[in-house]
Amino acid sequence: MKSTVLGRPGAGLEVPVVGLGCMRMGLQGVAGEAERAHRTIRRALDAGVTFLDTADMYVRGVNEEIVGAAIAGRRDEVQLATKFGVVRGDGDEFSLRGDAAYARPACEASLRRLGVDVIDLYYLHRRDPEVPIEESVGAMAELVAAGKVRHIGLSEVTGQELRAAHSVHPVTALQSQWSVAAREVEEVVPVCAELGIGVVPWSPQAQGTLSATDDSRDAEFDTTFPGDPGLPGRVRALAARLSLPPAAITHAWISARSRHWGVPVAPVFGTTTPERIDELVAGAAVTVPDELLDELDPVAPRPAPAHR
Numbered sequence: 001m002k003s004t005v006l007g008r009p010g011a012g013l014e015v016p017v018v019g020l021g022c023m024r025m026g027l028q029g030v031a032g033e034a035e036r037a038h039r040t041i042r043r044a045l046d047a048g049v050t051f052l053d054t055a056d057m058y059v060r061g062v063n064e065e066i067v068g069a070a071i072a073g074r075r076d077e078v079q080l081a082t083k084f085g086v087v088r089g090d091g092d093e094f095s096l097r098g099d100a101a102y103a104r105p106a107c108e109a110s111l112r113r114l115g116v117d118v119i120d121l122y123y124l125h126r127r128d129p130e131v132p133i134e135e136s137v138g139a140m141a142e143l144v145a146a147g148k149v150r151h152i153g154l155s156e157v158t159g160q161e162l163r164a165a166h167s168v169h170p171v172t173a174l175q176s177q178w179s180v181a182a183r184e185v186e187e188v189v190p191v192c193a194e195l196g197i198g199v200v201p202w203s204p205q206a207q208g209t210l211s212a213t214d215d216s217r218d219a220e221f222d223t224t225f226p227g228d229p230g231l232p233g234r235v236r237a238l239a240a241r242l243s244l245p246p247a248a249i250t251h252a253w254i255s256a257r258s259r260h261w262g263v264p265v266a267p268v269f270g271t272t273t274p275e276r277i278d279e280l281v282a283g284a285a286v287t288v289p290d291e292l293l294d295e296l297d298p299v300a301p302r303p304a305p306a307h308r
Contacts, residue, residue, distance in 0.1 A: 001048030001281065004264040006121075006151075006198025007172035012264075013121055013151045013198075015079045018251065018284045019051030020044045020277075021202060021270035026059045026066050034066050036272065041070035043274040045077055047281045053175075053200070053268040055083035055125055056110050057094070064113035075116055081200075082110050083125035083155065085136070098128030103139035107148055123153040123175055133161050134168050141169035153200070159191035166195050173198045178267070180235070180253045180296050181206040181225040189261045197263070204254050204267040210235050211247040234296055244286060247279055252288035253296065 005012040025037035041052065054067045064082060071078050084106035087095045097106075110119065122143065124136050133154075143149040151172035154165055165171055174192055176185040178201035185199070192199055205211040209221035210232055222229040232246075239246045251267065258265035269280050 001284065004198070004266055006200070006264055006266060008170060008196045011170070012196075013079060013172055015051040015266045016048055016284075017255075017266055018049055018280055019053055019079075019081075019200065019266050019268035020049050020280075021268035022052060022054045022063055022067050023058050024270055024272050026062045029059075033272075034069070036274075037066045038070040040272060040274045040277065041067065042074075043277045044280075045071070045074055047277050049277060049280060050077050051079045051081070051266060051268070053081045053202075054114075055086070055123075056106060056113075057083070057086040057088050057125065060088050061109070061113050064110055068114035068116065072115060079120045080114065080116065081121035081123065081153070082114065082119055083123040084110065085123075085125040085128060096126050096128040096130075098124055098131040098133070098136035100135050100139035100142075103136065104143065107143050111148065118147060119149050121151045121153050121173060122149040123155050123173075125155050127154070127157055127161060133157070133165050137165040137168040137171075144169070157188070159188045162188060162191050162195070162197070166197070171195070171197050173200050175200040175202055175268075177201065177203050178254065178257075179204045179206045179210065179250060181210060181221070181227060181231060186257075186261070189257075189263055193262045199258075199263050199265050201254055201265065201267040204269060205247060205250045208270075210250050211245070212236075213246060231296070238288075238292060238295065242288065242292070244288075245279060245283065248283035248286040249288065249293075251280075251283040252286055253293050256288075256290050256293050259290075 001016045003014050003016050005014050054063050085098050087097050140152045153173040155175040174197055178185045209217045218232050221232050235246050235249050239249045254267050
């Protein structure tokens with residue numbers, strides 16, 4: 001598996017070019033689900049997909065426990081990312097907390113659930129609008145100084161917020177939604193390139209609608225994502241011309257945008273089944289000529305021209 005370095009040269013985090021998003025593991029709460037998740041994660045590690053992504057709010061901490069159990073005995077192989085800042089309430093309700101008083105106990109709780117001594121990449125999951133981002137990042141910097149966190153990241157912030165955060169402590173990675181169907185983050189990517197910050201796209205397959213091999217999810221795509229509703233069909237058509245699965249096209253497109261903007265990129269792909277790991281690995285190894293990927297641009301949604 002090829003690798004890339006998120007963050008500053010010589011001081012960044014080396015990760016494989018694809019990561020495993022673990023968010024949905026344990027979500028159903030059914031018998032055997034945790035065991036299947038363990039097999040999926042271990043299959044990923046065996047295949048070189050060692051960059052694992054979780055968060056304390058996924059299944060109210062159960063997700064971190066699942067990931068921790070799966071990597072027990074293999075911690076040294078893993079680049080482990082988790083997040084704090086989104087607090088689950090009753091039902092689907094949630095609140096945001098980015099204050100310094102909350103950061104340390106949140107980190108300590110994640111360390112316990114994961115069964116590890118240090119988190120490789122710790123994200124502020126969402127910026128708390130009631131707290132200056134400098135305070136949130138300052139608290140995360142203290143966690144780095146204490147040896148509990150190696151690198152810090154932010155998720156879904158503007159370019160201005162990213163600059164403010166980076167002035168307090170070097171930011172290693174920005175995690176935002178990025179795919180051929182969701183390109184708003186390209187307003188912020190130039191700031192990442194300028195500051196030496198890597199990008200970790202989530203939902204690179206547009207919630208699975210762009211990796212479907214038939215039109216069964218086209219209606220879901222049309223109601224979820226802006227732009228041309230024919231985009232999934234164009235992805236499938238290009239994949240068919242190249243004798244590739246559509247999932248390989250989504251990864252190749254992200255790789256092409258990485259080269260265009262000059263930023264290191266490591267997308268996290270979500271799956272709960274071991275069998276799909278081989279597909280992710282194969283997709284990461286594919287190279288598609290840029291001129292073919294450019295065919296998708298006329299129908300892909302464009303970001304606003306101004307950089308935030």
